[in-house]
Each structure stands twice: as C-alpha cells, then as structure tokens.
Amino acid sequence: MTCELERLLDQHLDESFAMYADLVDALADEDLERKLPVASNVLGAQLWCVVGARESWARAIAAGAWAGFSCSITDRADMVRIRPMCAALATSATDVREALRSAPRDAARTDLALRLLVHETQHQGQILRYLLGLGLAIPPNWRERFALDP
Secondary structure, X not given: OOHHHXXXXXXXXXXXXXXXXXXXXXXXXHHHOOOOOOOOOOHHHHHXXXXXXXXXXXXXXXXXXXXXXXXXXXXXXXXXXXXXXXXXXXXXXXXXXXXXXXXXOOHHHHHHHHHHHHHHHHHXXXXXXXXXXXXXXXXXXXXXXXXXXX
C-alpha cells in the first residue's frame, strides 16, 4: 500500500474515532438506555459493538488475521453508562492506532483496517437513526458528515 493510501486510511479512521468521541460527549447515561419505538436494542448496545469491533480488529491487525469478536465491556451496566463507554471508545481507538503503527502494512492488514472502517460507518448510520428517532442532540461533526440542517 502506498504511503498516501495509508495516510488516507488513518485519516478516515481518526475522523470516525473523533465522531464517536463527540457523540458520547453529547449523550447522557439515560440516553444509552433508550430504544427506538420499533424492534431495536438500546443505544448503548450500538456503542458496545463499536468498542468490541475496534478491540477485535486491533488484535486482528496486530496478528495479521481475524481472530474473532470480543468486547472488554462485559458488564451490561457499563454498556449504558457514559464514563465507561467514553473510556472504552478512547482506549479501543488507541489500540487500533497502535496496531496500525506497529504492524507491517500489508494487504491482509489493510483489508482488516478497511473492514473496521466499514463497520464504524455502518454503526454511524444506525446511531444516526437512533438520534433522529429519539429526538437526541446531534453533534456538529455528525450533522456535517450526514449533511443535516443545523
């Protein structure tokens, strides 16, 4: 992979990580416990999956191959509290950055990093639906990314 493509991938991951950091700064514990009025899980479960994916893909990037999904947030109470969620999102973002910095940039690891970016983006769309459907505040960088009116 060329240095420019590596830089772009890292940039897009950093932008996604920043979006999630801004999101949890705008939420309260009670927001993480909310569900849409249709079949859905709680908003905190969406973020739990983002954390677990980051942790799992960081391990995969370090190893050069997928090794399965697991999440450090094992206590359901932590899934619906901002402080543990903020910490887990920050730590998992650091884990991904460190894995990318330390591991060789080969095709397998690039594929894993791209899959993580796709996963992050898919959850952004799902979470945006929660924010809109529940009438929650939408952070400015989310408004910009999704071209929403201010």
